[in-house]
Amino acid sequence: MSGKQEYLALIDEISEHDRRYYVEANPTISDVEYDQLFARLRALEAEHPDWVVAWSPTQRVAPEPASAFPKVVRAVPMLSLDNTYDEADLRAFHDRVVRGLGGEPAYVIEPKIDGFGIELTYQGGLLTLGTTRGDGRTGEDVTPNLRTVHGVALRLREPIDIVVRGEVYITRADFTRINDERIAAGEEPFKNPRNTAAGSIKQLDAREVAKRPMRTILYEVVDGERYDRSHFDSLARLRHLGLRTSEHNERVRGWDELWAKVHGWLERRDALPYDVDGLVVKVDSFAQRAELGFTAKAPKWAIAYKFPARQVTTIVRELEVNVGRTGAITPVAILDPVELSGTTVSRVSLHNWDQVGRLGIGTGDRVLIEKAGEIIPQVLMVTERADGPRFEAPATCPQCETPLEREEGKVVLICPNRISCPAQRLAALEFFASRGAMGIDGLGEKIVAQLVASGKVSDVADLFALTTDDLLALDRFAETSAKNLIAAIAAARTSATFARLLTALGVSHVGGVVARAIAGRYRTLSALRAAAAGKDGEGFVAELEEIEGIGEVIAVAVDRFLRDPHVAAVLDKLAARGVDPVEPVAEAIEGPLAGKLLVVTGTLSQPRSEIQKRIEAAGGKVGGSVTKKTSYLVAGDDTGQAKRDAATKHGVPVIDEAALERLLAGEDLGAGEDGAA
Numbered sequence: 001m002s003g004k005q006e007y008l009a010l011i012d013e014i015s016e017h018d019r020r021y022y023v024e025a026n027p028t029i030s031d032v033e034y035d036q037l038f039a040r041l042r043a044l045e046a047e048h049p050d051w052v053v054a055w056s057p058t059q060r061v062a063p064e065p066a067s068a069f070p071k072v073v074r075a076v077p078m079l080s081l082d083n084t085y086d087e088a089d090l091r092a093f094h095d096r097v098v099r100g101l102g103g104e105p106a107y108v109i110e111p112k113i114d115g116f117g118i119e120l121t122y123q124g125g126l127l128t129l130g131t132t133r134g135d136g137r138t139g140e141d142v143t144p145n146l147r148t149v150h151g152v153a154l155r156l157r158e159p160i161d162i163v164v165r166g167e168v169y170i171t172r173a174d175f176t177r178i179n180d181e182r183i184a185a186g187e188e189p190f191k192n193p194r195n196t197a198a199g200s201i202k203q204l205d206a207r208e209v210a211k212r213p214m215r216t217i218l219y220e221v222v223d224g225e226r227y228d229r230s231h232f233d234s235l236a237r238l239r240h241l242g243l244r245t246s247e248h249n250e251r252v253r254g255w256d257e258l259w260a261k262v263h264g265w266l267e268r269r270d271a272l273p274y275d276v277d278g279l280v281v282k283v284d285s286f287a288q289r290a291e292l293g294f295t296a297k298a299p300k301w302a303i304a305y306k307f308p309a310r311q312v313t314t315i316v317r318e319l320e321v322n323v324g325r326t327g328a329i330t331p332v333a334i335l336d337p338v339e340l341s342g343t344t345v346s347r348v349s350l351h352n353w354d355q356v357g358r359l360g361i362g363t364g365d366r367v368l369i370e371k372a373g374e375i376i377p378q379v380l381m382v383t384e385r386a387d388g389p390r391f392e393a394p395a396t397c398p399q400c401e402t403p404l405e406r407e408e409g410k411v412v413l414i415c416p417n418r419i420s421c422p423a424q425r426l427a428a429l430e431f432f433a434s435r436g437a438m439g440i441d442g443l444g445e446k447i448v449a450q451l452v453a454s455g456k457v458s459d460v461a462d463l464f465a466l467t468t469d470d471l472l473a474l475d476r477f478a479e480t481s482a483k484n485l486i487a488a489i490a491a492a493r494t495s496a497t498f499a500r501l502l503t504a505l506g507v508s509h510v511g512g513v514v515a516r517a518i519a520g521r522y523r524t525l526s527a528l529r530a531a532a533a534g535k536d537g538e539g540f541v542a543e544l545e546e547i548e549g550i551g552e553v554i555a556v557a558v559d560r561f562l563r564d565p566h567v568a569a570v571l572d573k574l575a576a577r578g579v580d581p582v583e584p585v586a587e588a589i590e591g592p593l594a595g596k597l598l599v600v601t602g603t604l605s606q607p608r609s610e611i612q613k614r615i616e617a618a619g620g621k622v623g624g625s626v627t628k629k630t631s632y633l634v635a636g637d638d639t640g641q642a643k644r645d646a647a648t649k650h651g652v653p654v655i656d657e658a659a660l661e662r663l664l665a666g667e668d669l670g671a672g673e674d675g676a677a
Contacts, residue, residue: 007044007051014041014057015155019242055126055155059147069140069202069665072129076222077137078117078165080297081280081304087259090281093303094255097283100292100300106253106284108232109261110219111246112304114275115167116198116605118146118216125159127152132201134658145201148210151217156241162227164238166218170197171273174213186435188607193275199606202661215274218243225286232284248272251284262305269307278306311370313383314338316361319391320347321398325427326508327415329404331356331391333367333379340371348377352411353393363388399423419459419566426452428506432460436512437504438492442485450474460505461573463489498524498583508557513612514624517549518558519583526580529571532562548597549623549630551646592666593620597629601643602636604657611660618664626652634660 014037020028038057045052052059084090098104117133130146131139146152149168156162170178170193178196179189190196200212221227224234235245252258262279269276283289283301292300320332330349337346348369350356359379361367364386367379396403397415399422404413415421418428426448433443440463451457456470466489471482496504499519503512510518522528532540537559544555561567574580598615600608600622611634612622626633626646633647633654647654659669 003044003048004051007041007048008053010037010041010044011053011056014038015055015153015242018057018150019153057154059154069132069142069661071134071138071662071665071667072131072141073138074119074131076163078119078133078139079136079294079299081302082295082298083278083304083306085306087263090259090262090303090305091255093281094258097292097301101288104254105288106230106232106251107258108235108282108284109250109252109258109265110280110282111248111265111269111272111276112278112280112306113167113169113217113246114194114277115169115217116194116201117165118142118168118201119163119165119222120146120152120218121163122156123161125156127154140202140661142201144206145203145209148206149214149216151215151244153242156243158241160241162241163222164218164243165220165222166216168197168201168214168216169193169274170212170214172275173273178212188609190607195603195605199610202605216244217246219245219280225290229286230284231282231286231289266307276307278304280304311368311380312338312340313366313368314345316363316365316367318363319350319356321394323397323399323415323421323423323427325424325431325506327418327421327424329353329394329397329413329415331393333361335367335369338369340369340377345369345377348379350379353413354411356391356393360385360390362386362390397421397423418564419570422452425458429457429460429463431506432463432504433492434504438496438500440485440492441488442481443488447474447485459570459573461570461577461579464493464574464577464579493579493581496579496581498522498581501525501579501581502528505561507561509554509624510558511624512609513622514550514554516583517547517621517623518544521547523583524580525571526575529562532559537563545627548621549599549625549627551625551627554625589617589619591617591619593618593663596620596631596663597623598632598634598660599623599626599630599643600634600636602639604634604636614664615660626650628652632660632663 014034017029017034017037041056042058045056045058082093084093119131119133119139120127121129121131127143127147129141130143130152131141133139146168147154172193175190175193175196182189190199196212197214200209200214203209218238219235220231221234221238224231227237228234232249232251235249238245250261252261258281262281265279281303283292289299289301294300315336316333317336318334320334322330322332324330330351331353333348333350335346335348337344339345350359350361359367359382361379361382362385365382365388366384366386368381368383369377369379371377393413394404397417400415400417400420402415402417402421405416406413415424418424426445429443429448429452430445432438433440433448443463448457451466451474454474456466457463466486468479468482468486471477471485472479497519499512499515502510502515502519502525518528522531531543535543541552541555541559544550544558545552562571593615596619598620600611600615604611615622620631623630626643628650630647630650630652633643633652634657635644635654636657644654646652653669655663655669662669
């Protein structure tokens with residue numbers, strides 16, 4: 001065997017081992033042996049770079065990041081499916097199919113993976129194109145990224161031309177590991193596996209995508225009737241070609257068998273290592289599918305049976321009243337512990353006191369709870385009332401007994417004692433030191449509590465007067481740890497920008513984006529305070545509203561904060577201790593969003609901070625509230641009505657994430673093509 005033949009044979013051998021591991025979950029060699037084969041392959045390619053072929057396992061990751069994702073218009077759209085949530089609706093679907101065909105068909109039942117839809121095109125057996133679902137008709141070319149996903153074969157076992165569709169997903173175990181690593185590194189954890197997979201596939205740098213442990217399961221051959229008589233046979237073809245399909249796909253006939261299988265899945269869903277949100281039921285025969293046809297939006301031969309939301313009942317034992325960093329008084333129900341969607345729930349936020357009143361909830365009540373989006377537990381209703389007292393909103397703060405206030409038009413009760421309230425003081429100090437604020441390493445919850453209890457710290461300014469001797473007087477502090485914390489405080493003083501300081505001070509409605517906008521205008525805290533002192537409240541609010549992305553609500557909050565005499569005393573102490581960092585002048589970035597101001601809100605496929613970075617990297621600016629200067633409101637799931645109303649008021653286009661991607665790629669949305677969300 002020649003050297004080149006050995007090289008090609010080695011590629012086939014490694015690819016076969018990849019298939020056995022990621023497709024069949026049945027590896028036949030150890031990790032060490034696999035690594036040795038891969039090392040041999042790399043050595044051959046380094047010695048003979050002219051031998052390298054596109055389907056080599058070493059070529060999964062592109063060496064350079066993409067600048068944008070090209071759009072791809074597909075000939076056969078990826079249609080959505082009609083949904084059903086109960087037996088009656090599924091039976092109605094079956095009856096329609098039977099009437100349309102004049103008899104009972106065979107169905108294929110497939111787990112509906114809660115992942116990110118993709119389409120793969122193979123020509124001559126080689127992967128030539130990988131696209132996102134997009135709007136069904138138009139997707140994005142993310143081929144370099146999909147090449148990194150395990151289970152996406154770079155070359156099939158036969159030189160066939162074929163287009164297939166499936167889902168990219170992350171297992172629950174891998175998702176937990178990713179978040180554990182992010183939390184350990186001080187980074188924001190991801191929300192759920194599905195959004196993490198979607199956000200990963202849309203990264204511009206395939207080298208970063210390759211770091212995410214994503215997998216794929218394929219569920220459809222486009223124009224499958226060209227190759228086989230039935231869908232079930234086409235799935236077998238995919239497996240023969242070296243592609244992964246679900247091992248849980250089943251073929252059934254008739255209503256009784258169909259419902260028995262569907263009902264059985266209600267107890268099986270948690271046994272899978274990845275999230276599924278239902279089942280897909282499809283007529284198996286391609287000829288019968290053609291006979292049934294389509295509606296305007298969905299095929300008549302398929303339906304998605306969505307699993308019912310996980311709900312349980314339990315008993316409310318008491319109400320805990322929490323005081324947050326901003327003074328918000330939040331009611332939390334303490335429950336008899338109960339299992340819900342794989343976790344034990346013993347407490348659940350009731351959000352605000354208006355909600356408590358609507359529920360009419362009290363001690364001993366039995367309540368129905370579920371996890372919103374399978375993540376956050378919430379109380380849906382009281383199912384059985386007990387004789388215990390009803391919960392009512394407190395009149396005074398449970399921590400400092402200050403009379404509570406409610407801003408006009410707001411539902412949240414507030415403790416106005418920002419400086420002296422013990423709960424607010426502790427929370428404010430912890431937030432001030434956090435990574436997203438001043439970033440003081442080593443200043444955690446327990447140490448903050450000791451500092452406050454000892455009387456050495458009463459506000460954030462006192463942190464900058466601490467000495468090593470102060471810390472050595474506390475429990476569990478040795479010379480080294482005390483010096484390290486003092487050094488971390490000193491480092492925060494010298495490395496902080498004005499924007500980070502302003503964020504750390506915890507002004508209502510002022511997060512990182514708004515803080516950067518204000519800091520860009522005034523450059524230092526002393527200059528901001530001087531501007532406020534030189535005008536009355538109305539004049540200063542008007543001045544703040546001139547800043548892109550700053551609306552009336554934010555401007556009023558900043559004005560009130562600066563004019564609060566207790567706050568002013570703390571800011572005076574900060575200035576006396578030399579804490580007045582300067583905001584660096586931001587260099588203008590040329591890009592497709594240059595001159596554009598966007599507001600990002602709601603739940604999106606990536607963490608909002610990452611989307612904001614992409615907008616800024618494209619030359620755009622990100623605002624905190626919708627004003628007449630806003631170019632676009634990017635609205636994800638769960639977008640509040642207030643921001644939509646503001647967009648309508650100011651004539652600001654509301655776009656979804658797909659439209660944002662088009663803007664980032666340099667496209668002009670054009671009039672009437674806003675990609676409304």
